[in-house]
Amino acid sequence: MLAPMLPTLTLTRQNARRLFLQCQGLTQSTAFGRGKGAVLRAIQQLGYVQIDTISVVDRAHHHVLATRIGNYTPTMLHVLQAKDRQVFEYWSHAAAYLPMDDYRYYRPMMEGFGQRRSFDKALTSQIMDRIRLDGPLQSRDFEHANDRKGNGWWDWKPAKQALEHLFLSGELMISERAGFQKVYDLAERVLPAHVATQAPDAAEWARFSLLKNLGAVGIGNLADLTYARSTVRRFVSTDFVPDYAAALQALLHSNTIQQVEVEGVTCYALPHVLATLQQPGAIRLNRRRVQFLSPFDNLVINRKRMLSLFGLDYQLECYVPAPKRQYGYFCLPMLWGDVLLGRLDCKAERKTRTLQVRYLQLEPGQRVSAALIAALALGLRQFADQQQCDDIKLEQLSPATLRAALQPLLENPPG
DSSP: OOOOOOOOOOEEEHHHHHHHHHTTTTTSSSOOHHHHHHHHHHHHHHHHHEEEOOOOEEEEEEHHHHHHHHTTTTTHHHHHHTTTTOEEEEEEEEEEEEEGGGGGGHHHHHHHHHHOOOOOHHHHHHHHHHHHOOOHHHHHHHHOOOOOTTTOOHHHHHHHHHHHHHHHTTTTTEEEEEETTTEEHHHHHHOOOSSSOOOOOOHHHHHHHHHHHHHSSSEEOOHHHHHHHHHHHSSTTTTOOOHHHHHHHHHHHHHSEEEEEOOOEEEEOHHHHHHGGGGTTSSSOOOSSSSSSOOTTTTSSHHHHHHHHHHHOOOTTTTTTGGGOOOOOTTEEEEEEEEEEEEEEEEEEETTTTEEEEEEETTTTTOOOOOOOHHHHHOOOHHHEEEEETTEEEEEETTTTHHHHHHHHHHSSSO
């Protein structure tokens, strides 16, 4: 006989925000610890860390991890992928670093992609043979037919497309990144022997996806927990149909999750996560400094959820035509405690080692206090350090009165 379902709890939006921040590792700078182990724990907890090429400041994956791990360096992530084989690259809702222990749950996408998409079999076979013989290679190793040495039969563009096809089909994996360029190798040479490779069925996938996402966001409705399901549909075979609603009900009836009402919205949470609300001091908000989040940060990537929980209507404007931008090309949401209080459009000018603050804007109604100014100054100095910038140049600020209070603290920080 099944145990009675856990009772439905009622939470405020503020409590939901704080659980979200806690699960995201953003309530304190040492939530995941320090060093390479902390990087792995962060990726395991978050479920994925998105990879992006834009380098106005740090690339997204480095930015996300540096926000959560005080002594983070890119070398830590490289070692986890290239040497320790504890993370791998594949497609989540976008290109991402993923925990190697979750590999089998991406097999339906790999197999489905291989079934649904076809490619020149002769070319893919030749590429596989060459990598098998020569070892890990980059796309530039296949650089184009009739090269000056006279030994190139490769046409670079189709070869590059074939490499990506083999990668998305699971036959190749990214063994490491060399200067951000992918290095491809046979999957069997990258996968550790202990890693399970059997693909889950649709029911297993639905359960895994719900629990993984719930562990990362703390509390969410069904739309939050299935945010990236369109990606799965694009990749998997047509007969692979996860029933998330049925999986959710099964998790409720087994008391693996608990139903929660957040200001009229039906949500779900893990019981042990909810229990932290009953523990005094378990959630300690970081009000010492303002944190500047990547536009691809796990906290903000679901724009509807961010608006609902934090009240910030955010859009990354680098894809918006310049005349239509309101806040700037690469605008970073600013987090202070449990409030998203504004946006920062900036650029790391690496030649001059200057963090160029193009536009820093607080949300309308945000009260400017001495505590906020101090936290903003400390956050800017630490963020500049992360970008290897020695100086901070303030351009446009809103409200304009911020400059007079902020500039002295940037030039002469407290001892």
